[in-house]
Amino acid sequence: MRKEYQVLNVKCQGCANTLKSSLKDKFGEVEVNLEVYPRVITLDIEPIREEELRLSLKKMGYPLINDNLTGVEKITTTAKSYVSCAIGRV
Numbered sequence: 001m002r003k004e005y006q007v008l009n010v011k012c013q014g015c016a017n018t019l020k021s022s023l024k025d026k027f028g029e030v031e032v033n034l035e036v037y038p039r040v041i042t043l044d045i046e047p048i049r050e051e052e053l054r055l056s057l058k059k060m061g062y063p064l065i066n067d068n069l070t071g072v073e074k075i076t077t078t079a080k081s082y083v084s085c086a087i088g089r090v
């Protein structure tokens with residue numbers, strides 16, 4: 001089923017590249033829309049795998065907009081997203 005998710009901390013094409021390459025093996029092709037805010041990713045996913053996707057995104061530093069993050073989690077995911085962004089630019 002084709003679904004869209006609003007994702008935090010996606011700033012640039014480097015972030016988009018990281019999302020695409022990191023999620024491809026587990027979830028297939030991922031589209032990242034950098035024209036909207038919050039950013040939107042689109043992919044084909046079965047409902048049973050949505051929690052796995054949510055955890056993968058959070059681990060990379062790109063939590064879903066509706067994730068309830070504590071103050072520490074917000075800082076941690078933001079820091080992780082900067083690292084992921086830098087990796088995606090290489």
